[in-house]
Amino acid sequence: MDFPKLPPHDGPCLSVVDMHTGGEPLRIIVNGYPTVTGDTVLAKRRYVREHLDHLRKLLMFEPRGHYDMYGALLVESELAEADLGVLFMHNEGYSTMCGHAVIALGRFAVDYGLVKTPTSPETRINIHCPCGLVKAFVEYSNGKTGAVRFHSVPAFAFATDVEVTVPGYGEITVDISYGGALYAFVNAEIFGLDVNKSRTRDLVDAATAVTNAVKSQVKLHHPVSEDLAFLYGTILTDGKDDFSDQPTSNVCVFADAQVDRSPTGSGVTARIALQYHKGLIQLNETRSFKSGTTGTIFTGKAVEETTCGEFRAVVVEVAGHAYYSGVSSFTLENEDSLKNGFLLR
Template sequence: MGFKRSFDVVQAHCGEPMHVITGGVPTIPGDTVYEQMKWMRENDDQVRNLVLKEPRGYPPVNCNLIVPAKDPRAAAGYIIMEQNEYCVMSGGNTIAVATVLLETGMIPMKEPVTEFYLEAAAGLIKIKADCHNGKVTQVTFTNVPAFPVYLDAEIDVPTLGKIKVDIAWGGMFYCLIDSRQFPWLKLVPSQGKEIARISALCYQAAREQLPVHHPDYPGIGITGSEIHGPTENPNADWQSVDTVYTGEVDLNRPETWTGALDRCACGTGTCALMSVKYARGELKLNEPFRREGLIGIIFTGHALEEVDIHGYKGIKPTIGGEAWISAYCKYVLDETDPFPNGFTVGDIW
């Protein structure tokens, strides 16, 4: 028996599965993690496909490839891969990566607090990890600046009519949709299909009607959506559900109006939402913002300071949350495997 490829993978989750590839990928060209990410996207997308698609993955899974940091201040680098994109930044993935690096000993753990930097494609990310008895109990990271691009923009959405949305950057561009526009909708797991349908429709309509441009990341458009609204949880301040898309959404094809709902509280989505709330005067600097996800996971964010991002008024945010290791695996690709890039089937993709 022979294998074309094999990867060492630590499976972790913070509600959402966030796999971490710790070995098995050769040296990747590039002077920064951002350049390495672009090289992977253009030259070795097989890694992402093998880990995220069937038979090894399923729609909600994300993965991260650990690489040596290019910035001398960072302890490690990581390339973030999701179902429909390579992300320059992701909050849940960052929390999972930091947890895996510390709990496996790849980065020395110091109790009660370990502080270090990671290098994402978005740049240097400061990590503060609370640790107890060999376990990471909380990871708080300082994210890239977050800022709104559109506030209360009205879009025409098939089957829904005119809907108001906000578009904001938190490490990705998000279409933010207030759930109170849909009186029948509750942000609970049992309404997952309806959440995904509304999210997909608004997401694609926003992509077509609201152009965006990030000066630092040319070519990146709106790649995520988030329905948000009040919560009844006394331990949270707001509730949101993000959707990850596993293919193209076509407003003329109802079968594409779907996606995989984020099981965690989404760090970059929380930062985007905080920037909108700050712009509206609904969030103060250094005020905690406890955001509840679909299954009750809570991330806590703070807007540390106001910043200017190429003319946009934004915030410098932090996000804190916890992740848990669930498995240690070796993924292999057999020489005779008829699916060298994995596969998808329309029942769940």
């Protein structure tokens, strides 16, 4: 049966390609967005936050999305070496880095012709994220894409053994590390929780309490831009930070209590930087990181020492797989009382 096109409607029509990386969704917006102005990717991030946020809500929130939906909007980059620029969006606003999205966008860029001449066995894609230029390497053979690895911006331990007062839990010691975004890290056992077995709601409550405590009690900064100087979320770990051939598990709770289904690419980057800072991992030692929610795996390793302002930093390589889940078009009708979407907590 041939279904007709959408009947006449008075709202925008937005086309997307849906993917997932390790179970974490990515909605790539390919058509229908107004022109995003700004001289830099960071300026474009500010513009969409101030002028186009209703479209983020339309695509991320119910009934078209859900509380934990994640999105990517392709934009022009001011960097000559960039193949594409991207803005990341979620239930609260706009991130500065997203590793699971970079893995998906690597495949997408090759498959959808954003790179004119793919090369085997890998095709390099330069993706300009709000945090800076990220280099992705996409497996490519006989016209088919596969696994993706990426080198992110310099990652560093911001502060270790920071004492914060967490309501309901008392004094908690956390580490704070940057992997394109700033995260607080804490062993879930402190809360009597297991990242692989405990209820997701209990993990979310503990992580959110830590995030709120750090935001209110710790002054954050970033040597490149104050746009990057915010705590994105808290990552609860299994405490297995010493180098091992066995996977170490974590659960990332970011934005407005949003749960990452993947091991979290920017989180793995930040966690590797933290482990390197503590002398628990050496250059080119590969670790496996498992999502406590889905059991999916990313690998990560520090590949190069560098600096970021006053911080001793490393370039981290993260690798994983992304898969296509669908292609959709979304619209709204102005008479719809829920036209801007809603979040069911």
